[in-house]
Amino acid sequence: MREIEPWPCFYRFRQTEVEILLHHLNLPRVNTILEIGCGIAFNAVLLSAYAWRYIATDLPEPDPQTHTRGMFLAQRLLDIVGAKNIELVDCSATDLSKIESESVDVVYSSYVLEHIPPSYRDRVMQEIHRVLVEGGIVITVVPNFVERAWNYLRHYVKPPLRGIYRVCKYFYLKIGKYQTHPFVSFIRIKSSSSEPRKINIFPPPHGFYESSLQELLFHFPGRWDKLHCRNKFKLLRKFTISWTIPWMSRHTIYLYEATRGLNKKLGGRFPFKYLGISYCIVAQKAKI
Ligand SMILES: C[S@@+](CC[C@H](N)C(=O)[O-])C[C@H]1O[C@@H](n2cnc3c(N)ncnc32)[C@H](O)[C@@H]1O
Incomplete structure (x- = not known):
């Protein structure tokens, strides 16, 4: 499984997320779950125990x-773990015509x-509405504006810190007798990308927006809520499943795992549910 892991500790991050999600959901076993944008289907493997039939698209x-x-x-991944009730279907979320109308209990x-x-x-929401049975639910996990705001921080705070680092390093190497100094290593912040810096802070694929500010505004919880409501869904629950800094690494996974109990306790309460880096909405198909 290691060779197809998309980034370090991906399995541990997703496992913790699903654990917190299930804590908030109290999901019973249903007939059919449909997952949209399943990626390498790791979440499908974890959630497939909650359905007789799991369709991962x-x-x-x-x-x-x-x-x-x-x-x-x-x-x-499915071949490796031998999941029997998961079907893979290739289709876009904007066209779920391969899935019958009113045939799915939960869309995730x-x-x-x-x-x-x-x-x-x-x-996409209309397609989800079509495939859901009456009273069926949709579970949507999206990044929150807090996660987007971190990008501003990284964009504006990193260059001055890197400047300080370079000045310190220059003077240290000129004056000191060591190649590196603990202080210098401490404040050193590596560039996350070797690509030239772009003016838009959020380059594609998060860049379907006219500006970074517009992208930030699109990630406010109210926007995601409205998307569900105007497409005839009734909001049932809202919570966060992730509070750590939006930096998925070998170091932050420990922080995430250590704080999951706190996340379970407070993640569904006001104002904490709006302050995580993820935002989760559970909504029910309302009658037309
Ligand atoms: C960040 S990955 C998330 C993958 C997985 N759900 C997870 O949590 O690890 C985003 C996923 O959205 C999928 N995606 C993007 N546009 C899509 C579309 N129009 N229809 C279906 N899936 C789409 C991508 O293929 C990708 O698997």
Whole structure:
């Protein structure tokens, strides 16, 4: 499984997220769960115990623009773990015509809607509404504005810190007798990307927006709520499943795992539910 892990500690992050999600949901076993944008289908493996039939969908071919890794990786993972009740279906969230109307009890998506351009999101919600049985629920996990705000911080705070580091390093190497100094290593912040700096803080695939500010505004919880409400869903619950800093690494996974009890306790309460880096909405299909 290690060779198809998308980034370090991915399995541990997603496992912790699903654990917190299930704590908030209290999900009974249902007939059919449909997952949209399943990625390598790891969440599908974890959640498939809650359905007799689990349909995991995604775009088929790898595409960095949409963060698509390719269905072949999902198939590889299912072959490795031997999940029997998971079916892989290649289709876009904007066209779920391969799924029958009113045939699904729960629709789940984790970090998918933000990759779909805003002008197509209503279409996705309408498709979800169509495939759900009456009273069926949709569980949507998306990044919150807090996560987007971190990008501003990284963008504006990192360059001055890097400048301080360079000055310290210059003087230290000139004056001192060591190659590195603990203080210098401490304040050193590595560039996360070797690409030239872009003016838009959020480059594609998070860049379907006219400006960074517009992207930030699109990630306010109210926007995600409205998307559900105007497409005939009744909001049932809102909570956060992630409070750590939006930096998925070997170091932050410890912080995330250590604080999961706190997250379970407070993640559904005001104002904490709006202050995590993720935002989760549970909504029910309302009658038309
Ligand atoms: C950040 S990944 C999340 C993957 C997985 N759900 C997880 O939580 O690890 C975003 C996923 O959204 C999928 N995606 C993007 N645009 C899509 C679309 N129009 N229809 C279906 N899936 C889409 C990508 O293929 C990718 O698998």
